[in-house]
Amino acid sequence: MFTIKKKIIFSNLGVVIAASALIAIPVIRMQTSSIEESVTSNAHAQGAQATAKINSFLLKPMTIVNDMAVFVASHEIEKEETQDAFDDAIKGDSALYSLYFSDTVPMKDGGIMYSNDKWEPGEDYDKSSREWYQKGIRTLTPAVTEPYVDADTRQPVTTIARAVQKKGANYGVVAIDILLGDLTDLISETRLSKSGESFILDANGNYLTNSDSSKILVANFYNDFPGMAAYKNEISGDKAFVNLYAGGGKYFLAQKISDATGWTFVSIGPSNELTAQLRGSVTLILILLAVVLGVSVLAAIGVSLPIIKPIHTVDVAVNEIASGNADLTRRIKISTKDEIGSLVGGFNKFVEKLQDIVSQIKTTRDELGYAENDLQDSVSDVSSAIDQIITNISSVDDQMSAQANAVSQTSAAVAEIAENINSLERMIENQSRGVTQASTAVEEMIGNISSVNGSVARMASTFDQLSQNAETGVEQQKKVEEQIISVSEQSKALQDANKAIEDVASQTNLLAMNAAIEAAHAGEAGKGFAVVADEIRKLSETSAAQSKKISAELTKISSTIATVVESSKLSSVSFRQVNEQIISTDQLVRQIRAAMEEQQVGSQQIVDSLKVMNDGTSEVRVAGHEMAEGNQLILDEIHNLQESTGVIKESVSEMSAGAEEIRKTGNKLSEISNMMKKSVLAIGKEIDLFNS
Template sequence: MNKKRISLATKLSIGVSLIILLVVALAVNLTAHFFSQYCLDNFYESAETAISEFSDSISMFFDSKKVELNVFAESDQVKAADESIHSFVNETGTIQILGYEKSPVEEEIRKICKSFAKNDKDIAEIYLGTKWGGYATNFDSSMNGGYDPRKRGWYETANKGNGKVMITDAFASTVGTTVVGITRCAYNEGGEFIGNASIEVSLETLNTILEGMKLGKDSFFMMIQKDGIVLADTGIKKSNFKKISEIGIPDLETFFTGSETKGSIVVPGGKYSKYITKKITNPKTDYQIIALCPYDTVYATFFTTLNTTVSICVIFAIIVALGTALVTRKVIRPLKTIRNNISDNAAQIAQGKANLTDRIFIKSKNEIGDVADSFNVFIEKLQDIIRNMKQTKTALNLAGSKLNDSTSETMAAITQISASIEDVGKNLSSQNGEVSKTASSVKHILGSISSLEELVASQAESVEGASSAVEQMIGNISEVNRSVEKMAASFSVLEADAQSGAKTQEELQNQITEIDNQSKLLSEANAVIASIAEQTNLLAMNAAIEAAHAGEAGKGFAVVADEIRKLSETSSTQSKTIGEQLNRIQNTIGTVVEATQKGVQGYAHLANEIHETDSLVRHIRAAMTEQQEGSTQITTALHGMNDSTQQVQNASKEMTADSRTIMNEISLLQNKSSNMQQGIREMSASAEKINLLGNSLSEISRLMEDSIGKMGQQVDQFEV
């Protein structure tokens, strides 16, 4: 039954395809790993850029509102506020603001409030709450009775600032919208506290900017207050102004409260189950701006590239496999011819019809062609062997006949040989006795020589061991002496380096002292800059007040005054920073001076220690030189003893060798005599066996003729 086989071409094609697929899989995995990381890093970089720009917009937005509030709080109208401003504290019901009579002071404050609200569309309401409970605003609608500005959150936040502009958390304003308050304390011309001025701004401008930002398909942004209130959500509008714990995304709440600035969250029941996130905290408001982008969007380019790469690689693997199969089939076609020829010959041999004249003809000039040529050479050699076997068959038949004739003649000769063997045996027994006596005498002499040789050998080993030990000791002393010389040279260099280091430390100390003097001059210059910045700030404040007095005509001048004030604040801040850095530098210079002084002292101490160590090393070197000379003399004497012992040992060995040679010759003679005697006995026994075997040779000759005949029948099957 033929076995089910897979062709070599198929195996090779499958193997090549698997190797290609394995290499491709490895390359795709490596590419996927790095490219997926690139997509993620690219998202984080883009998100950070976008969020940072938006965070800067938030800072600029609130900076501009702070400037407006400062101008409002420093205006003459606000500074003139008094008890005449209407209070709703002791009233009930709904009070129409336009329905009651207002004092001239309140009217002036309402005018400037309306002017600010008209010029800035981001202002939801601008107002002043006095310490007497009065409330003046730009709105003309109604107020609820019992409203006390002093108990409102924005008022308490302003009190905490003590004149500094503060930003409140988001809250519901009196006009019904959710706003953020910018508030500060207000003072009259005498510097007395009169109440708190505040601007409520809508975050619609920031929301509009946030909605215009995109990081990819279905990405969105969230702006969350530090207490967890969602101020803006461009993706899920219904979550605006809700607590983050109320919108049903636990991962988002964890990400908001955690310290990580990037990560991923799962959104239950959303269009996308997983989002990649990045957050930045605005330093001015502590708002967290979070970018959320679907996982599929972040890795969209990666998935597209991966699918395309895999498809191309699979197609390439299929093409290579098909090409390999075609090439392999063409290459192994001659191999099939060889296989068929060998199979046919084997079948013919099995049937007893072997033809050794067939040959394989292949023109391939490669390994397969070499196999065909080798097979042809093998068949030719086998043909020659079979031909020779046929020729030998006839010769063997003739030899068998001659062997039968010679057997009879051999039997007669064996009878005569047996008689001669008995005479030789008697003579050998007598000779063997004399040889045994000589062997005993030689053994006694050999024992005495062996004892002498052992004593001489023991002495030679002792002398040689002592000589080797002394030579090794001299070598160690030489090595130690060389090491000591290197140490002496190294200590000289170290001493010079230590002295040079001490000089360098002294020069460094002088340069550091000069730097300390220069830093003190810089501190004096920084103090002058701080004084100039303070005077510039006062000048900018006066200019802002004058611009407020000028009304509409002073707007441009107010902007210039504000820029001058910013420049002054920046200069003052930088001056403080420079002063702090100069103080740190001076402290560091003092520390370096102390360390340098210690380094100079350390170098001097090190130079003294190195000099003393160098003197000790020189004493050791002199002692080692004397030790080496004494060891050399001992070695010379031991060499002389070793030579004398060696001569005695050589003579003893020669005597032993000669005695053993004699003993060996006697032993050989004795053994030969014994062997000859034993051989005679064996020859006698063998002669009897030969006599018996002679009768068998005739039968063997007949059997050999039969075997040669059968072998001839097998050989005749081959056609040569």
């Protein structure tokens, strides 16, 4: 039993809990928000610091690349001078592995490549296939390549490269290789918690730094921490991405270092290390809340005892009255003047009023007993009369049902006859339309046959003309072929003549050389002759050169003429085949014309037969229509009879339903009478328990 004492205690406890919650929840939220904002702000600062360190690490090699590009562009570079300048530029920095320049000329064609370590590639070295060359040649600002493991040092390396221009055109590429091993030490202390870890990732998420060197450029961060892959699209270079509850009990910090590198700084660790201060604050608040609840319970007990004692006295008195023989003459005595005393006084007045009501009910019970006996007799008489009426109505309903079934069967038979007549009429109508359509189609076919006959006649005439043209074409093709063969033979004669010219030029050149020798022997007297000999030599050389060109052109002409001769032969064969096909087609056209003339005669006979059939179908359609109209009149009369029978049957059904309702009402009235009798007896038994 949930007593008043317990209610007072729990009510007080509920008020205290609600008040404590209203105070504690906002405090916990404020504390949580403040601590999370502090941790997030620290994370942003750590991300910015790490990014600044990495960019600072890359700034020096980028500056060196820009300076050396200016040096190469402004000097007529020499190998040793350039190598010394490169060596001085990276001296003293162990992270700067190699500085070099390569021009745009392939090594096999005399290209150059100078480096601080004086490495010289072989002629088979294809610099244009290297990523540093491909990225650098396209930009005048430093570009960063994808990191790779150097074959000599076995350390991760990346290359920064840019193009060098002279007079507005690309001259070559300056590049510097950077060892990335120092980056691990550079960011190892940049972390948010004691056991947290920080890494630099390449554009694909592979490790560039890791305390486990076996994972560098081999393992993928998002495979080791698959829950973090969901945040890849939220990482940018503008601001660090921070999630203190990234899943799996981890926090996650990430910031893109720069678009030029595509690298990302990430830091990950246990979330509970960041929220330790928050847990301490919440624990303290919960302890204070428990102390307040304990004090509230003790206070509630102390307040409830003076109130519960008098209420207990009233409870005992009421139970004594209730546990007796319902003696309404008994009264509760209590001397208190407070609200409880007023409650007891009201209860005594209620018992006194109840005593008067019970006395009146006893008198009324006896009167109801006499009335109930009279009602039972009347209900019995009404029930007998109603049974007789229901029997008569049921007999009439059976007769009307038999008549309705007969009318329905007649109506169904007439309807079936009507449907058969309608079906016959539709069939006749369809036949009439079919005959009409067939007649029209045959007439149209006759017209088409006439048209086809005209077309076939014109085709026969055309094929005769085509055959004559084809024969003429064959004859013309033969003449062309003979002329082409003649041109081919003339071309061979020209080649022989050109060969003779070439031989004359060769002999002339030899003669000019001999004349020049003799002129030289003659000394001053032979100078004029030497000039003439030199001009003759030049003329012979020009003649020889022109002869070679003419020979080449004649060779091409001969080749072309040979091709034309072959094509001409193929054309002659095609003309003959076309002529044969035209003759064959002309014979088929003449056969088609004869067949179409026979079909035209047969189609005219079909049209005459269809006209006779159409006339007979029209007479049958008129007779069927008259039969359908007579049948419809019969069907309408049967439908009217069916409706009348239905109305009578519905009226009888309504009478039967009404009589059934009256019977049910009589039965219910009898049941109510019996229930009333039982209720009067039960009320009398209960009223007799009261001592009034």
